[in-house]
Amino acid sequence: MPRPHCPRCDRPLDHCLCALIPRLPSRTRVLILQHPSEVRHALNTARLAALGLNNAELRVGERFEDLPALLAQPGYRPCLLFPGEAAQPLAQFAAQLDGQPALLVVPDGTWRKARKLLHCNPLLAALPRVTLADGLQSRYRLRKAPMPGALSTLEAIASALETLEAPARFDALLKPFEALIDGQIAAMGEETFRRNHLRD
Numbered sequence: 001m002p003r004p005h006c007p008r009c010d011r012p013l014d015h016c017l018c019a020l021i022p023r024l025p026s027r028t029r030v031l032i033l034q035h036p037s038e039v040r041h042a043l044n045t046a047r048l049a050a051l052g053l054n055n056a057e058l059r060v061g062e063r064f065e066d067l068p069a070l071l072a073q074p075g076y077r078p079c080l081l082f083p084g085e086a087a088q089p090l091a092q093f094a095a096q097l098d099g100q101p102a103l104l105v106v107p108d109g110t111w112r113k114a115r116k117l118l119h120c121n122p123l124l125a126a127l128p129r130v131t132l133a134d135g136l137q138s139r140y141r142l143r144k145a146p147m148p149g150a151l152s153t154l155e156a157i158a159s160a161l162e163t164l165e166a167p168a169r170f171d172a173l174l175k176p177f178e179a180l181i182d183g184q185i186a187a188m189g190e191e192t193f194r195r196n197h198l199r200d
C-alpha cells in the first residue's frame, strides 16, 4: 500500500515539511512553469517555492494555452529567468524597473526540458531574459564532489528575489529544502542522489 502523502507539500505524512514552509510576502510575483517530467522529481523544489511565497503560482504543463493571461498581470513587468547570451544580469534589470514590481517567470526542469518549454511557448521565448550573478553556489554541497554552481529552482528563486528586493532576505524559503536534502541523502545514498538529482 502506498504511504499516505501530505496533500500540501506532497511528502510522505511522516516526513511532512509544512511546518518548515514559510509564507513570505514579496513585491515580485513569481510564476513557475514546471515541465510535467519534474512533478515526480524527488526534490520538486519548485513546489516548495510556490508554497513558501504568497505571491507565487506554480503551473504544470508543456504548452500553456492561457499564458497571455498569466503574463498580463496589471502593473508587473515580466522577465524570464533563463541564462544565455541574450540574458542581462538581474541586478541590471532591477535597476530599470523604476519602482515597478517584476513578474519573474521561472521555467522548472532540466535544461533540455526548459528549452522545450520555451520552444512550445513562443511568448515565453519573447520575454526579456535575466540571469543570476555568476559564481553562486548551491547551499548544499556534496562532501565528496562539490557540485559546480548549479542551483535548485528554489535557491534560484530565493536568490533572484534577494536581488530584486534588496535588502529583503528570502533565505527562510530554503528551510524545508535543507531538511529535505538531509533526509534524501540519508535515504538514498550520495551516489544515487548525485546521479539523479543534480542538474548540469
Ligand SMILES: [Zn+2]
Residues within 6 Å of the ligand: 006, 007, 008, 009, 010, 011, 016, 017, 018, 019
Ligand atoms: Zn506537508
